[in-house]
Amino acid sequence: MQPIRNPMAKLAIHVVLIVFSVYSVLPMFWTALQSFKNVRQANSRTPLFIFEPTFSNYADLWLESTPENFATVGFTLVAVSVVLILLALSARFLPVPSSYVYVGVTLGFVIVLNVLPRVIDTAEFYDYFINTLIVTGGTVVISISIGCLAGYALARYRGITGLIILIAALGFRALPRMAFVLPFFWLGRAVGLHDTLFLLTMTLVAVNQPFTIWMLRSFFMDIPKELEESAMVDGADRFMAFRKVIVPIMWPGIISTALFTLLLAYNEFLLARVLTQSNWTLPVAIAQFTGGEDPGHITLASAAAVSATIPIVIVILFFQKQLVKGLAAGAVKG
Amino acid sequence: MKRGTFFQFSAPSIATMTLLMVFPLAVAIWLSFNFLTFRNINAPSFVGWSNYLEVLRDARFWQAFRFTLLFIVITVPLQMFVGFVVALLLDQVSPKIRGVYVTFALLPFIVVPVVGTLMFKQLFEPSGLMAWFFRSVLEQRFILTEASVKSLIVTHAVWYTTPFALVTFFAGLQTLPQATVEAALIDGANRLQQIRFVTLPHLQSLVVFVALISIMDMYRIFDSVFVLTEQNPVYRAETVMVYNFQVALTVQRIGKANAMAMITVLAILVVLIPFLLRTYREQVGGK
Numbered sequence: 001m002q003p004i005r006n007p008m009a010k011l012a013i014h015v016v017l018i019v020f021s022v023y024s025v026l027p028m029f030w031t032a033l034q035s036f037k038n039v040r041q042a043n044s045r046t047p048l049f050i051f052e053p054t055f056s057n058y059a060d061l062w063l064e065s066t067p068e069n070f071a072t073v074g075f076t077l078v079a080v081s082v083v084l085i086l087l088a089l090s091a092r093f094l095p096v097p098s099s100y101v102y103v104g105v106t107l108g109f110v111i112v113l114n115v116l117p118r119v120i121d122t123a124e125f126y127d128y129f130i131n132t133l134i135v136t137g138g139t140v141v142i143s144i145s146i147g148c149l150a151g152y153a154l155a156r157y158r159g160i161t162g163l164i165i166l167i168a169a170l171g172f173r174a175l176p177r178m179a180f181v182l183p184f185f186w187l188g189r190a191v192g193l194h195d196t197l198f199l200l201t202m203t204l205v206a207v208n209q210p211f212t213i214w215m216l217r218s219f220f221m222d223i224p225k226e227l228e229e230s231a232m233v234d235g236a237d238r239f240m241a242f243r244k245v246i247v248p249i250m251w252p253g254i255i256s257t258a259l260f261t262l263l264l265a266y267n268e269f270l271l272a273r274v275l276t277q278s279n280w281t282l283p284v285a286i287a288q289f290t291g292g293e294d295p296g297h298i299t300l301a302s303a304a305a306v307s308a309t310i311p312i313v314i315v316i317l318f319f320q321k322q323l324v325k326g327l328a329a330g331a332v333k334g
Numbered sequence: 335m336k337r338g339t340f341f342q343f344s345a346p347s348i349a350t351m352t353l354l355m356v357f358p359l360a361v362a363i364w365l366s367f368n369f370l371t372f373r374n375i376n377a378p379s380f381v382g383w384s385n386y387l388e389v390l391r392d393a394r395f396w397q398a399f400r401f402t403l404l405f406i407v408i409t410v411p412l413q414m415f416v417g418f419v420v421a422l423l424l425d426q427v428s429p430k431i432r433g434v435y436v437t438f439a440l441l442p443f444i445v446v447p448v449v450g451t452l453m454f455k456q457l458f459e460p461s462g463l464m465a466w467f468f469r470s471v472l473e474q475r476f477i478l479t480e481a482s483v484k485s486l487i488v489t490h491a492v493w494y495t496t497p498f499a500l501v502t503f504f505a506g507l508q509t510l511p512q513a514t515v516e517a518a519l520i521d522g523a524n525r526l527q528q529i530r531f532v533t534l535p536h537l538q539s540l541v542v543f544v545a546l547i548s549i550m551d552m553y554r555i556f557d558s559v560f561v562l563t564e565q566n567p568v569y570r571a572e573t574v575m576v577y578n579f580q581v582a583l584t585v586q587r588i589g590k591a592n593a594m595a596m597i598t599v600l601a602i603l604v605v606l607i608p609f610l611l612r613t614y615r616e617q618v619g620g621k
Contacts, residue, residue, distance in 0.1 A: 003426065004426050010426070013423050013426050013427060014427065014431075016420075016423055017420070017423055017424070017427065017435050020420055020435075020438075020439065021434075021435055021438035021439065023493070024438050024439050024441055024442050024493070024497075025438050025441055026457065026463070027442075027450065027453035027454045027456065027457055027493075028441060028445065028453055030453070030456055030457055030462065030463050031452075031453040031456050034456060034461075042461060043460075043461045044461065045460075045461070045466070045469075046466065047462075047463050047466050145346075146346035146347045146350060147347060149343045149344065149346060149347065150343060150344040150346070150347030150348070152343060153335065153339070153340045153341075153342075153343030153344040154340075154344065156335040156340075157335045157337070157339075157340040158335070159337055159340065161337070161340070162340065162344075163614070163617055163618070165344070165348065166617070167610050167613060167614050167617075169351060170609075170610060170613060171606060171610055172351070172355050172356070172359075174550045174602070174606050174609070175359075175599055175602070175606075176553070176554040176574075176575060176578075176595065176598050176599065176602065177554065177556075177575075178554075178575055178578045178579070178582075178591070178594075178595040178598070179359055179362055179595045179596070179598075179599050180354075180355055180358040180359055180362065181358075182362060182365065182582055182588055182591055182592050182595065183357075183358035183359075183361035183362045183365065183592075184354075184358055185582075185588075186361070186365065186370070186375070186588060187358075187361065189375060190375075190376065202350070202354060203354060205350055205354070206350050206351055206353070206354030206355050207354075207355070209347055209350055209351050209355075210351070213347060238335075238339055242343075263444065266446065267446045267447055267448075269446075269447065269448050269556070269557045269560070270556050270557070270575075270579070274579075274582075274583065282446070282449075283446055283447075283448040283449070283557070286446075286448055286449055286452060287448050287452075287557075287560065287561055289452065290452060290455065290561050290564055298456065298459060298461060301452060301456070302456065305449045305452050305453050305456075308446055308449050309445050309446065309449055312444060312445065312446065313444075316440075316444050320437065320440075323440070323444075324436065324440075324501060327498070327501045327502065327505070
């Protein structure tokens with residue numbers, strides 16, 4: 001449509017967009033506000049916007065008891081995290097290969113998360129958080145590794161078999177989850193894998209695989225095949241050419257796809273609910289916070305909701321461009 | 335690429351999907367012909383079609399099915415309309431401010447669905463902002479009844495799914511050729527005519543795409559309904575997936591639940607098959 005020039009009309013457009021933004025953000029805003037109130041303030045019949053914020057809901061959620069050395073532990077935790085993040089951000093300028101730095105930083109965080117429960121008395125919510133990290137991380141790594149290989153092959157292979165696999169995968173992706181999840185439940189109990197993070201991770205990998213191979217394939221198709229052909233003329237075999245020539249220029253596409261896989265794994269409720277009994281992930285744990293007669297459930301649920309949202313918001317702040325690009329790419333091609 | 339190489343590269347992915355999707359589906363079909371509860375979990379007994387007949391005679395299943403259809407019919411057009419209008423407006427503002435609006439608009443899509451639903455619900459708790467709005471401005475109490483819970487489910491679904499339609503349509507608008515718009519201008523088309531005769535035809539395939547995806551997504555909606563109704567049957571707001579879940583894990587009739595899952599799969603094929611055919615034609619044509 002032609003651009004609107006009338007200033008009043010322009011103003012009206014911004015008003016509508018601001019109203020839409022408020023509508024999009026209002027639930028998060030309100031929940032975040034509730035999470036910093038005490039129980040009495042949160043249950044007040046007239047909404048309070050100005051109050052003295054308390055962190056006790058977060059402490060109740062994450063900690064079994066508030067330790068005396070809390071300030072020291074908290075300070076050390078923040079300091080170590082800041083150092084690790086700075087290290088990751090400056091990886092490019094360090095004299096060692098960046099991938100070593102990233103692996104080192106990841107290991108650092110793993111160690112911190114492992115040591116933490118021994119230093120302070122963490123509550124169950126912390127365990128669910130760790131479970132979620134393991135399942136999400138595992139799903140992204142496995143799904144992207146095998147998905148890259150398949151996506152590349154599907155982009156380059158011209159036979160009808162490839163197309164049939166793609167269409168079948170799409171069909172399976174669109175089916176209601178209930179159709180596969182009950183056999184997992186049944187078989188998982190039979191072979192003793194029920195309530196393990198392994199079964200949940202592999203199920204998520206399988207469920208996300210159709211999406212992953214479709215998206216990666218579309219990115220691989222944008223890369224001219226002359227690139228790996230010239231490498232192969234120089235004596236590299238197909239896999240070598242793929243690893244040394246194609247993957248390095250595919251990183252933006254891989255990150256985009258990994259981001260969607262991460263969201264799908266982090267968000268999954270139904271599979272996690274059916275396949276776990278005590279090894280919950282965050283969505284399953286948080287679904288327990290709804291309702292209840294106890295007036296304290298509002299503040300605790302709010303703190304849980306905000307806690308689960310912060311990691312995702314951080315990831316999205318870093319990668320919003322790739323997210324929008326991925327959505328748009330899927331849409332325009334789809 | 336040769337056929338052999340193709341299979342070498344794609345084997346891990348195909349193996350995972352076969353082992354963890356095709357095989358379970360086959361097991362599900364087999365289980366749907368068996369009587370299986372938690373008591374005889376290791377010894378399913380074959381009962382033929384009786385699970386299917388039981389599902390088809392189950393009034394609660396049909397109630398859930400009707401509600402799911404009603405829910406799709408209301409939600410999908412609403413979400414697409416809002417997404418389309420906001421995309422048109424976003425197209426009019428400068429790219430810098432647009433980024434801020436897009437960030438806000440994407441939030442409902444990014445947040446964990448269970449958490450998003452919980453946050454949405456907080457607004458309508460007696461202590462929530464919307465409940466207060468109802469009390470002080472509309473002067474009536476917001477209470478959870480069948481009608482209000484159903485409206486909450488629809489409102490939340492629109493809130494949660496609009497970003498997808500919005501971003502898709504917006505991306506489509508960016509590819510609208512300027513020459514067509516100018517031609518329409520010269521012919522004296524007003525804004526509504528431009529939308530009707532230039533923008534919409536250009537977005538036609540995207541509209542179909544979003545509609546099909548949304549119908550399939552809304553058909554299997556689970557998380558938000560589960561949280562908003564707290565599985566309470568008094569609201570009669572169960573969707574097919576939620577009722578299916580209850581039959582499996584609350585009533586613990588796994589065989590019957592599998593039969594129900596198969597019936598819902600058959601029902602969605604009405605939408606799924608055209609979608610797959612369309613994709614197939616596009617892929618063949620694209621080569």
